[in-house]
Amino acid sequence: MMRISELSERSGVAIATIKYYLREGLLHQGEQVAATRAAYDDSHLRRLRLIRALLEVGRLPVAAIKQVIEAVEDESLPVHRMLGTAHHALGPAVEPEPGDDWEAAGAQVDRLIGEQGWTITPEAPTRDELAQTIVRLRQLGLPTDLTRYAEAARRLAEAEMDAIPFDGPRESAVEAVVLGTVLYGRALDTLRRLAHESESARRLAGAGEDSPGERP
Amino acid sequence: MMRISELSERSGVAIATIKYYLREGLLHQGEQVAATRAAYDDSHLRRLRLIRALLEVGRLPVAAIKQVIEAVEDESLPVHRMLGTAHHALGPAVEPEPGDDWEAAGAQVDRLIGEQGWTITPEAPTRDELAQTIVRLRQLGLPTDLTRYAEAARRLAEAEMDAIPFDGPRESAVEAVVLGTVLYGRALDTLRRLAHESESARRLAGAGEDSPGERP
DNA sequence: ATGCACTGGATAGCGCTATTATCCAATGAT
DNA sequence: ATCATTGGATAATAGCGCTATCCAGTGCAT
Numbered sequence: 001m002m003r004i005s006e007l008s009e010r011s012g013v014a015i016a017t018i019k020y021y022l023r024e025g026l027l028h029q030g031e032q033v034a035a036t037r038a039a040y041d042d043s044h045l046r047r048l049r050l051i052r053a054l055l056e057v058g059r060l061p062v063a064a065i066k067q068v069i070e071a072v073e074d075e076s077l078p079v080h081r082m083l084g085t086a087h088h089a090l091g092p093a094v095e096p097e098p099g100d101d102w103e104a105a106g107a108q109v110d111r112l113i114g115e116q117g118w119t120i121t122p123e124a125p126t127r128d129e130l131a132q133t134i135v136r137l138r139q140l141g142l143p144t145d146l147t148r149y150a151e152a153a154r155r156l157a158e159a160e161m162d163a164i165p166f167d168g169p170r171e172s173a174v175e176a177v178v179l180g181t182v183l184y185g186r187a188l189d190t191l192r193r194l195a196h197e198s199e200s201a202r203r204l205a206g207a208g209e210d211s212p213g214e215r216p
Numbered sequence: 217m218m219r220i221s222e223l224s225e226r227s228g229v230a231i232a233t234i235k236y237y238l239r240e241g242l243l244h245q246g247e248q249v250a251a252t253r254a255a256y257d258d259s260h261l262r263r264l265r266l267i268r269a270l271l272e273v274g275r276l277p278v279a280a281i282k283q284v285i286e287a288v289e290d291e292s293l294p295v296h297r298m299l300g301t302a303h304h305a306l307g308p309a310v311e312p313e314p315g316d317d318w319e320a321a322g323a324q325v326d327r328l329i330g331e332q333g334w335t336i337t338p339e340a341p342t343r344d345e346l347a348q349t350i351v352r353l354r355q356l357g358l359p360t361d362l363t364r365y366a367e368a369a370r371r372l373a374e375a376e377m378d379a380i381p382f383d384g385p386r387e388s389a390v391e392a393v394v395l396g397t398v399l400y401g402r403a404l405d406t407l408r409r410l411a412h413e414s415e416s417a418r419r420l421a422g423a424g425e426d427s428p429g430e431r432p
Numbered sequence: 433a434t435g436c437a438c439t440g441g442a443t444a445g446c447g448c449t450a451t452t453a454t455c456c457a458a459t460g461a462t
Numbered sequence: 463a464t465c466a467t468t469g470g471a472t473a474a475t476a477g478c479g480c481t482a483t484c485c486a487g488t489g490c491a492t
Contacts, residue, residue: 002231003268003438003439004438004439004440005438005439013218013309014480014481015439016479016480016481016482017479017481019440019441020370020479020480020481022440023441023442026242030361030440032420032440034439034488034489035439035440035486035487035488036239036438036439036440036441036487036488036489037438037439037487037488038439038440038487041273042223049352049355050356052352052353053355053356054346055479056346056352057349057352059275059295061478061479062478062480063252063478064480066277071255079420080416080420080421082359082418083413083416083420084413084416084417087409087412087416088411091406091409092275092411093362094272112407113235113410115409115416116411116414117415118367118410118411118414119414120410120414120417121413122415124410126410126413127233127405127410129406130403130407130410131336132273133273133402133403133406134403136265136268136269136272136273136399137399138344139265139269140265140269140399142248142392142395142396142399143379145298146403147409148372148375149372149400149403149404149407150411152368152371152372152404152405153408153410153411153413155368155403156368156408156411157408157411157412157414157486158411158415159364160412161412161415161416161419163359164416166419166420174251176358177412177416179356180358181408181412182358183352183353183358183410184346184347184365185405185409186349187346187349187350187353187365188365188368188369188404188405188408189401189404189405190307190345190346191328191346191350191362191365191366192311192372192373192397192401193303193306193307193342193371193397193401194329194334194340194342194343194346194369195305195332195334195366195369195370195373195374196373196376196393197299197300197330197334197336197337197340197342198329198334198335198336198373199373199374199377200296200299200377200380200393201300201335201336201458202335203377203382204295204296204299204382205296206326219467219468220467220468220469221467231468232452232453233450233451233452234452234468235469236450236452238469250458250459250460250468251468251469252458252459252460252467252468252469252470253457253460253467253468253469254468255460271450271451273462276453277449277450278449278450279449280436301491316470322490326485376475385443387440
């Protein structure tokens with residue numbers, strides 16, 4: 001049990017910001033102890049860490065975080081619906097760019113999902129997200145065969161899901177899924193860029209030029 | 217050869233926005249035909265597509281795109297330096313969060329890079345990016361073993377690099393590297409979320425509840 | 433019980449980014 | 463000759479994530 005100032009110190013989040021999160025419904029209210037005093041506990045601290053991770057590492061907009069949290073807190077939602085809602089909040093919303101390109105990309109997304117044997121809601125915004133990327137790849141003349149990526153994604157996702165406590169309290173499950181999706185997603189992205197850097201250094205930095213990483 | 221209005225129509229980017237990109241140095245000036253008339257060509261159209269892809273798909277801030285483009289246009293830069301600069305602009309800048317956690321995470325990043333046999337500049341901001349993610353994983357009690365991800369990243373990055381035309385014009389090489397990094401990165405991320413959705417549906421949607429994707 | 437730091441609550445303002453709008457004088461097509 | 467368009471400059475806008483200010487009520491130390 002603590003007051004707002006202690007919550008602020010322990011979390012590293014400014015008081016004004018905490019108030020803002022309270023207003024926005026990202027952070028649940030503390031226990032009203034008196035008219036002008038409320039008490040916060042570890043659940044608030046944990047929630048703040050969740051928010052900051054989604055915000056700073058996942059770069060989710062506050063509105064998306066709110067959706068995730070609402071899904072968590074809506075007890076009437078069956079778990080897999082809750083996960084769906086949370087999941088759909090994680091991707092940036094893209095609006096369709098109508099045209100032949102878009103149609104073709106959509107078909108390709110369907111085909112890819114079919115090939116992998118995935119089960120995906122027809123309304124999943126994630127489909128449009130992928131379609132948009134494919135459209136851009138096409139426009140720029142880059143190869144659009146994503147099978148290799150889909151397979152890597154599948155392998156990683158399966159391993160991650162094995163670690164999710166689906167039998168525990170519902171809050172743990174969403175948190176684990178959402179945090180896993182976002183944080184490991186970012187880790188993967190960063191690692192891929194590191195691998196790129198290393199590969200291009202290896203292939204180019206011969207020929208007498210100094211190579212990054214080893215200064216004379 | 218076209219005027220600004222045609223460039224706008226063909227690219228789908230508003231005239232005012234094109235002027236803005238010209239001001240910001242993202243888009244090179246058109247050929248001055250008369251005091252109040254300039255001519256644009258396919259290179260401008262292509263550049264606009266690059267900008268929009270980095271902006272909308274890659275979600276890079278305009279300032280980062282500018283850095284990328286400056287690297288491309290600085291002819292005096294050796295190719296691998298140019299790629300390094302461009303690459304470092306792709307990641308969001310993170311500032312270190314000093315403390316023991318940070319130190320430990322840094323050490324873990326070094327170890328991971330070593331294990332994979334990668335060659336990475338000591339100053340690469342990408343290192344800090346990864347360190348930050350590891351710190352957050354720790355704070356939230358999630359496993360921090362990223363070996364599996366590093367290996368997947370390495371495999372994908374190697375395959376991508378095989379497709380880069382390092383022997384062609386330098387502009388092609390950066391464009392390919394940057395676009396590849398960003399667009400396939402996003403594709404991978406989206407696919408991983410799709411795989412997650414599918415996996416959690418598969419594991420949870422039994423038990424009489426209707427499963428996403430098949431409505432009665 | 434008194435003075436003072438702290439609280440919740442409400443509202444307003446800020447700093448940044450990406451974009452859009454407005455004006456202008458010059459100009460080229462009809 | 464005229465009228466829409468252009469380049470160029472400057473201002474205005476919208477959204478977001480905070481941050482600051484003000485307020486009256488309250489707990490705590492003295």
